[in-house]
Amino acid sequence: MEDSRTIETATMKMIEKAKKDNVETAWDRAEKMKPQCGFGETGVCCRICTMGPCRIDLVGDGPKRGVCGADADTIVARNLIRMIAGGAAAHSDHGRDISHTLLMAAEGSDYEVKEPEKLIAVAKVFGVETEGKDIKEIAKETAIKALEDFGRYEGLTLYPYTANEKRKKIWEKNDVWPRSIDREIVQIMHQTHMGVDADYVNLIQQGVRASIGDGWGGSMIATELSDVLFGLPKPIETEANLGVLEKNMVNIVAHGHEPTLSDMIVQASQDNELLERAKAVGAEGINVVGMCCTGNEIVMRHGTRMAGNFLQQEAAIVTGAVDAMIVDVQCIMPSVTQVASCYHTKVISTSPKAKIPGAIHIQFDEKHAYEIAKKIILEGVENFKNRIPEKVHIPEEKSQAIVGFSVESIIKGLDKVVIASAQPTGTVKPLVDCIVSGVLRGAAGVVGCNNHKVQHNYGHVELIKDLIKHDVIVVVTGCTAYACAEAGLMKPEAKELCGPGLKTVCELVGIPPVLHMGSCVDCSRILILLNEVAKYLNLDISDLPAAGAAPEWMSEKAVSIGTYFVTSGVYTVLGVCPPVLGSKNVTKLLTEDVEGIYGGKFAVEPDPHKAAQLMIDHIEAKRKALGI
């Protein structure tokens, strides 16, 4: 049974070690949870008011309506869009923090504008006049405008205006253009309150509106402004998997999401004072490694090594070699402190939004970012000597990877194959040409989490291997990126696993077949890339031979991401079924009818090989429709 938990050897070793050390992991808890409740699994359990909990009997002659009279359609739709609200809220709060950090950079703090050019581009989206202005002034006005997008009281959010004309018309026509990012989330909470909206179509429509506010709002702002503050990702070499932990160094795992913290941790880890302290406690140095999306943020910009993805967070501690796990927000299992209590590891929480019993809380404050970052690292350094030698076992597995593919660096890379005397530079033309000529059959975005319901990393890796074999270039973010890096799909040699067209492209452009585009909020980079290609071809995103997948998704953020991809025109295959099967109507709306409205739709396919085939069929059908 344990063998079926992961395809990844280092993790497997740690699962075995956990067993020996008497440590419980997510897989063990999942085991104990079985069988999971069928009402919740199909979305027909409602706890929205205290007349409940109510549940709908789908098969027998039990209740077909809740106490208030809500039927399965209403309950399923309400539950689903509350998931969207959760996801959109998480991303958007992240975006708000970054916007606020930009404001602080403008007003004087440990942060600064690293990419003035990008700032000017973002300022234009917000209608900020840049001519003849000081960069700090531009930063300030842009940050304020960005913050306004979260809570504007008139007009519409501004970032979605960057979409292609056809897409904008679709949103306008269906009245799903987000008015303000927060408002749509709040409205979901209102609309799903007991006794408000009972129309599943109307409910889903509001979910759509909030998700667009996430993808083309909160997440996009988070990504764009992170680039401004922390630098534009460029191709860089790194290593991934638990083997990046070092026996003789202080191991600091940065886990969570927001680069405001992790970027500072990376900077502060170079501090001489800390390095000397590390030497004094007998370590060779300080080894900061990343986990989950905050790990993606720092690997994209600094090449910081990638320790592991969501389901590896406990495994990392089980190595016995993590001196501090620094966390901020999102996807941090509360169990980490429990696991840590079996070793010497200190879990340090930093956000007022996310405290974990058993963790040391050192509140991060953007105003004194560098000093606090140092203080946090020092906890880890001092903890080095507390390691329990007989409990330390670092698996040797780690793989080479090339990462750092922002839209900007992809376009720059494409310039390598431009014949300057005949073709323009700085555009997506080479990518478009490869696709139109058929050398590449299409492009796919594979994103999302880990989920014990899917063998760890199996869904990601198998699906992606099939796609690249069929000459579909793959871009990834989030925990999918770790799965790919660990499986060696992000090194140049991975071209040997590709079809002849993609292999040729990899050789010509000098890229791996799977491009790491960043964290969960960086899914917005995928939107931008798709949108650029659509604009170049004077088409809409839904016309492109492209598809998306989330083979191992688990979080509410993933629901929001999936929804904004579909409603941006992308066919999206889910490897884990969302809790909607309790309503035939909602299921049909999401997997069929929605295509007629937005051009994209959901499909559910747990078998990654079949899922890949669905995506390939979709891509080929789109090619045919375009006559290419």
Added chain:
Amino acid sequence: MSLFQIIFTGSKQALSAAEGLVKKAVEEKGRDHKVAFPDTAYSLPVIYAATGKKITNLGELEEVLPIVKSLIVEEEILDKALNAGLATAVSAEIIEAVKYATMETPYSAPCAGFVSDAIIRSLGVPLVTGDIPGVAVVLGECPDAETATKVIKDYQSKGLMTFLVGKVIDQAIEGKIKMGLELRVVPLGYDVTSVIHVVTVAIRAALIFGGIKPGALGDLLKYTKERVPAFVNAFGPLSELVVSAGAGAIALGFPVITDQTVPEVPTLLITQKDYDKFVRTSLEARNIKIKITEIPIPVAFAPAFEGERIRKGD
């Protein structure tokens, strides 16, 4: 139609033309009738290099046809498209071989047709030393003789070896271009299939200078791609046949630059509508750097003129 479909269509056209001609030749001359190109030890070089088989008579030539057919697999994926391009090359060689087998003089002045081994050997050293920095295959029809002349003369002045196929030959004559092997401008023939005579130059170069074993197709393609600095200029409307021949060139590693609107493939299939930049784009695409800086003297000065004797009177 998608680019790959155009290629498959062209390959099938080439194959059926080859089948028709072979059938007719067999009917007229019998299977034992001799097939050979003049002055070569490499039989039909494309077929020999690809399969290791030497073809001696029409009967053996007939047996090659199913091989060509097997190369055309209509699956829309790059290697299948390139294979289809190679199939077109083999079909072209078959068609040209039938010409040589059944006609007294398949080619006459100004067209050279098949290029002898001796000539290829003489080209070897200057190609290696970079004296001949590249091989241009100019085919089709330029919008006018003036454009054709300008492009060809430009290659000539840079020392490239230029082979002409199709109406561009007449345009070069009209433009009073001095032609001949020593002048590095060689008109091959008017039919598209005569382009195969420059392909066999590249292939024999791989066999002679690269020591590539006949039948080792992968090694052959690697050698031509890395060591033979050739490229194709395709002017004027492109038939399916020409596009599929172009895919054959790309399979050998030779980029195709055209003045037509086509689905471009980065670095391999490029549209250049500005004729003034045509030469520059071609050299850039094949990554050819000209060794000798152009000397600004009124007459074109380049190694291509070395073979030209300057008489006192001039």
